[in-house]
Amino acid sequence: xxxxxxxxxxxxxxxxxxxxxxxxxxxxxxxxxxxxxxxxxxxxxxxxxxxxxxxxxxxxxxxxxxxxxxxxxxxxxxxxxxxxxxxxxxxxxxxxxxxxxxxxxxxxxxxxxxxxxxxxxxxxxxxxx
Amino acid sequence: xxxxxxxxxxxxxxxxxxxxxxxxxxxxxxxxxxxxxxxxxxxxxxxxxxxxxxxxxxxxxxxxxxxxxxxxxxxxxxxxxxxxxxxxxxxxxxxxxxxxxxxxxxxxxxxxxxxxxxxxxxxxxxxxxxxxxxxxxxxxxxxxxxxxxxxxxxxxxxxxxxxxxxxxxxxxxxxxxxxxxxxxxxxxxxxxxxxxxxxxxxxxxxxxxxxxxxxxxxxxxxxxxxxxxxxxxxxxxxxxxxxxxxxxxxxxxxxxxxxxxxxxxxxxxxxxxxxxxxxxxxxxxxxxxxxxxxxxxxxxxxxxxxxxxxxxxxxxxxxxxxxxxxxxxxxxxxxxxxxxxxxxxxxxxxxxxxxxxxxxxxxxxxxxxxxxxxxxxxxxxxxxxxxxx
Ligand SMILES: [Zn+2]
Numbered sequence: 001x002x003x004x005x006x007x008x009x010x011x012x013x014x015x016x017x018x019x020x021x022x023x024x025x026x027x028x029x030x031x032x033x034x035x036x037x038x039x040x041x042x043x044x045x046x047x048x049x050x051x052x053x054x055x056x057x058x059x060x061x062x063x064x065x066x067x068x069x070x071x072x073x074x075x076x077x078x079x080x081x082x083x084x085x086x087x088x089x090x091x092x093x094x095x096x097x098x099x100x101x102x103x104x105x106x107x108x109x110x111x112x113x114x115x116x117x118x119x120x121x122x123x124x125x126x127x128x129x
Numbered sequence: 130x131x132x133x134x135x136x137x138x139x140x141x142x143x144x145x146x147x148x149x150x151x152x153x154x155x156x157x158x159x160x161x162x163x164x165x166x167x168x169x170x171x172x173x174x175x176x177x178x179x180x181x182x183x184x185x186x187x188x189x190x191x192x193x194x195x196x197x198x199x200x201x202x203x204x205x206x207x208x209x210x211x212x213x214x215x216x217x218x219x220x221x222x223x224x225x226x227x228x229x230x231x232x233x234x235x236x237x238x239x240x241x242x243x244x245x246x247x248x249x250x251x252x253x254x255x256x257x258x259x260x261x262x263x264x265x266x267x268x269x270x271x272x273x274x275x276x277x278x279x280x281x282x283x284x285x286x287x288x289x290x291x292x293x294x295x296x297x298x299x300x301x302x303x304x305x306x307x308x309x310x311x312x313x314x315x316x317x318x319x320x321x322x323x324x325x326x327x328x329x330x331x332x333x334x335x336x337x338x339x340x341x342x343x344x345x346x347x348x349x350x351x352x353x354x355x356x357x358x359x360x361x362x363x364x365x366x367x368x369x370x371x372x373x374x375x376x377x378x379x380x381x382x383x384x385x386x387x388x389x390x391x392x393x394x395x396x397x398x399x400x401x402x403x404x405x406x407x408x409x410x411x412x413x414x415x416x417x418x419x420x421x422x423x424x425x426x427x428x429x430x431x432x433x434x435x436x437x438x439x440x441x442x443x444x445x446x447x448x449x450x451x452x453x454x455x456x457x458x459x460x461x462x463x464x465x466x467x468x469x470x471x472x473x474x475x476x477x478x479x480x481x482x483x484x485x486x487x488x489x490x491x492x493x494x495x496x497x498x499x500x501x502x503x504x505x506x507x508x509x510x511x512x513x514x515x516x517x518x
Contacts, residue, residue, distance in 0.1 A: 065328065066329075067326045072253070072268075073268045081269050090378035090379065122266075
């Protein structure tokens with residue numbers, strides 16, 4: 001765990017952008033998506049990667065309901081972690097505004113940033129559309 | 130190029146021994162391996178040592194020299210870290226050094242002390258094998274990551290929690306007579322299904338325990354074994370390693386482990402064998418779903434068919450290819466930095482005939498070890514064979 005006063009350049013700006021509804025991903029000329037901070041496309045090695053707006057809606061491709069957490073999420077359990085596809089990129093986040101037992105593969109979600117119960121730290125969340 | 134023999138093996142009991150230091154655990158395994166090999170410790174040219182969470186568990190970095198000292202070896206020592214594949218990659222490095230003539234005698238192994246951290250602390254320590262920014266900060270735990278893979282597998286290929294439970298039942302059954310195993314008790318499918326959930330669809334009995342333990346092997350060249358008249362019938366004939374993107378969400382497939390496909394392909398080609406030649410396998414079943422992904426990557430099952438292999442009896446003790454006769458990570462235990470080396474120990478004993486389960490594979494002459502790190506962003510595969518002389 002890094003010192004909270006020191007930023008993680010690239011990541012922190014991305015979190016701020018998503019929380020303002022202006023999320024983006026990095027896209028290469030071969031339409032590979034990835035998340036910052038990066039200098040190289042992890043899929044093809046392209047050095048030409050540009051910030052591209054995230055689609056408004058994503059689809060949950062898999063999820064899990066976590067009951068045993070690390071200390072940083074002890075008061076958040078049970079919570080649903082999902083991987084959602086937004087066009088050319090996938091993101092990992094927690095499902096919000098939905099009961100954990102209602103989460104399914106294939107549901108449509110929007111991306112946002114919220115705070116954890118336990119520490120109040122920012123985290124990526126998905127809200128069903 | 131010299132051949133590489135497994136001259137000796139050493140294993141501590143795996144389980145909960147929170148008060149034992151890492152140095153004490155590895156001293157036991159290392160000394161036992163040297164005694165088993167009949168090799169003088171002065172002949173050891175280097176220690177290659179795997180460990181994952183020593184900084185968190187023991188506030189101890191720089192463990193290579195510490196562990197060489199613990200075993201009484203006056204030789205250069207290097208620590209290898211690849212999460213749960215740490216000692217698997219150490220073994221691979223040892224094989225390469227012996228083959229290229231750099232060394233004739235190496236001690237290779239690993240240790241993990243975990244239970245002193247408690248469940249929450251160990252869960253946190255294991256999570257650092259994932260991408261901190263993009264996975265851990267979203268609350269993804271290590272069981273959670275494999276649960277995401279399990280759910281994706283069910284959605285893509287089918288399969289049920291009962292199918293996965295059969296894997297845990299099989300591996301517990303295999304450990305019944307393994308006195309080094311953490312659990313030596315039988316369970317049934319109902320027990321697995323009814324156990325508390327860790328990260329759905331994986332419950333407590335789909336998950337390997339938190340374990341303390343150490344493992345070590347003595348690797349020697351063919352020439353050294355012959356000159357010193359060592360009884361070392363088992364050779365490492367193939368080695369392979371594969372890598373993948375760190376975060377699960379960046380991978381093409383959420384329910385496959387292509388790094389292990391690559392490692393297996395390389396190891397099979399290196400040994401000049403095929404999946405059909407494999408008589409027995411030790412695979413990295415940190416969770417029940419992990420054994421499924423391993424079987425498919427190793428070519429022991431078709432993609433989408435590994436989930437029913439245990440339930441159908443194909444991988445049980447009396448099946449076509451018995452898998453995890455040691456009990457696997459599930460029942461033998463998973464002191465992560467020791468696991469890769471421990472698989473080599475178990476396989477060598479199974480092949481040379483002094484393992485409690487050797488009778489189940491009495492005619493076996495080819496074994497496979499599969500060791501994975503994180504959600505298989507690292508994978509190491511080794512082929513072990515019984516030599517004519
Ligand atoms: Zn690209």
